[in-house]
Amino acid sequence: MTMLSERQQLSYIAAQAADARLNVELETEGMTLNIGPQHPATHGTLRIIARLDGEQVVWAEPVAGYMHRGYEKLTEVRTYPQVTALINRIDWLGSFANEVPFILAAEQLMEVEAPPRAQHIRTILFELSRIANVSLFLGDLGVQMGAVTPVFMAFRDREYVLNLIEGATGGRFHPNFDRIGGLKDDLPKGWIDETRQVMKKLRNFCDEIEDLLFGNEIFQSRTRGIGVIPAEVAKEYGLSGANLRASGVDWDLRRDQKLPLAYDKVDFRVWTHPDGDSWARCWIRLQEVREATKIVDQLIETIPAGPVMAKVPRIIKVPEGEAWVSTENPLGEMGYYVVSKGDLGPFRVKIRSASFNNISITPWVLKGVYVPDIITILASLYFILGDIDR
Amino acid sequence: MLHVAVEIPYWGQSLLRVLGGIAAVLLPAGTIVYLFLFKMMSFMQSRLGPMEAGPFGSMQLFAEVGKWLQKEDIIPENADERIYKMAPIIVLVSTFLLVVVVPFGPDAWFTNFSAGVFYALAIGSVSVIGILVAGWSSANKYSLLGGLRAAGQLIAYELPMVLAVVGVVIQAGSMNLQDIVVAQNTGSIFGWDGIGFPFVITQFLGFLIFMIAVQAELTQVPFDMPIAESELVSGYMTEYSGFRFLIFFIGEFATAGVFAFIASVLFLGGWGVPFAWFGWDSLDQVDNWMNIGGPLIMLTKMMVLTGIIMWVRFSYPRFREDQLQRFAWKVLIPLSLANIAVTAIVKVAI
């Protein structure tokens, strides 16, 4: 052994000791790879500790919490309008969708219902934020597998959707447009025509992505049969949304539950895929963007006339009670359990977001895969860091 | 042989060749980076790319070089410092060694090996050492994985590349690159000598395999696992910064240019125009102006080939390491062996 400095010796001993501790548990020799918290594939600060044998993962565990922003605690010291502004930031790509379940829960407690026009526009914006969110996923998918072009196409066409959201609400990323009892404002003139054209562009984008990425044999060989999650396991880990539907479970909260939203006025198909692999998850999301454009197309033709705000007091006090509302968000089921003690703000809010469950299946699904597949599986499971840590 | 260059003294020739060698490496690298990496990629993604530095951003590359030169030279604490510093230089030097055998005109060559093909293929794999060393000495797990992947990949794709070239060598009957160029330009297709006889016609399979292997050798998408920026951060280059990264960067694109040169020599007729156009019969009769025109023809062919390489790079996702190995050993190598067999049989039969 060559001469090492004292510091090098100490670090060597520490590394050996750390390995030994793990080896007692695992009885393998290998390498521990820290993917993250700063890593290009984690789009945020997620850390995955992977124990490798060569390039094969023996054991992997996600470490969340690097981005914890304490929303549940913050909601306890904010009033209802302020909470709406805050929870926009949970899933920052589909932010309008974050507001809806909370507002619905508060409306349930107050026993008010938004007027039909507001419900309609809410649903349109909900689907627009789904498109904005999932189309970025489709582009990001390419980057995770080394294709640089799809992500630029995704950003290009997502821009149109963001412009729509900004045109209606004033905020590109954080609309803060939903109010208890309705919406802040009505749509500006010309918005519907613009939406109609943008939806055409988005469908075109889906076709392009399908040609460029999904049809590519290399992409298929990277995703087909990789990271298979059977339906039972998916249910056990509490997966929701597209991840669950990709495992063959026909479950969609938009269709399956009765909420004051306009989903019962449109017909749309809930896609499922029997395979449960990465390919299925990606494909389901592609179809979901297409379905969302169709839903928006149907809804903008049938917006009823009327007010967008129900009669609510100027200073909102929610009566005592508890309510749970969850909706089918871009990432999966997102719900708020709101406990009110009759104050200006909620007493306690429990937020159930889809990404946390999506990421908790990783120890199960990453076992035995190769390092490059970690990235594709994580990309196909799809998580937003803000949605995991909240 | 040197019937034109006799007026230039020996030292003058040497100086010209050294300057020419540097130009032959750096000029293609710069052009590729600007034309393809900056502009073609941007246009494919419906944006304009750099526009501020110089007209249409043409000076952007110099701005980038200036930026890199200013950066701190970071060496990780646990890195094997001497080897760590050596690695990028090994990679770049291998590119210079590679360009040495490429003929650019009847007299515009650097060295005229009789076993030029053999030399080129052997030197082409020297860069593996640089990459492996870079990965190993960085004291970084991502670098190590990247280096090991690079070694496995480059060795796997060296073989189909060599085998693909064997077909050309059989057909030309020589391993000298200059002779291969002459053989292509003096040849004729069923008596018609309008375009000479570029080997890409008979050796199309070989050309395809060669280009795929080049793509892998250059670690470009879809074979870029050693770099794999979404998995291994930047592979063996993770820890490099500033000037050392710049050398890797130049090396990457210069090698792309040089391999495109070699491919155009082997398959597309190299610097030559069909000799029948001007009534030349052999290399000695070729006019002096081909020493200027030849390099330009080569540059055009190189641009087309690197354009294809980059086009594929911007369109495809990447393979997985095991899929890539399987592709090399189970598809490319059997195919290239079959190609050799067929070529040999046809050659003997005719």
Add this chain to the structure above:
Amino acid sequence: MPKVPGLVKGLGVTMGTLFRTVKEGADTVQYPHAKEAPPVRARGVIALREDNCTACMLCARSCPDWCIYIEGHKQLAPPRRAGGKPRQVNHLDRFDIDYALCMYCGICVEVCPFDALFWSPEYEYSEPKIADLLHDKTKLGEWMETVPEAPELEAGAEKKK
């Protein structure tokens, strides 16, 4: 018709985009030279009409991250009618918004009962130092010029009373 392999199709998509960019121009805008007009409702910056402000502190209190600083004092203004009593009004001494803290939620604009705060789509007010993002009432007043008219509403909307 035989199926085109996906590898070739993908190359076609990128090449198609290249030609479209060459022919029709890029989808991007060369920012400092050309600018996109933000929508009328865009929440760019908060403008203040000082005359309307009564320093009632509603906006400062409802701000989720307390980035509005208001100071005011009571003073006597000349009477409206001749011979009347002098009125007592709130005079605004300081109205600062710290844009380093502001999260552009728009609650302050909404709660203002006297129409003193407005959204302007103006967005070019970045500063080299974070402390310089604290803007006072004169600066906020200058932005009043950029505030657009509220847009017309889509068909079927109920007119505001």
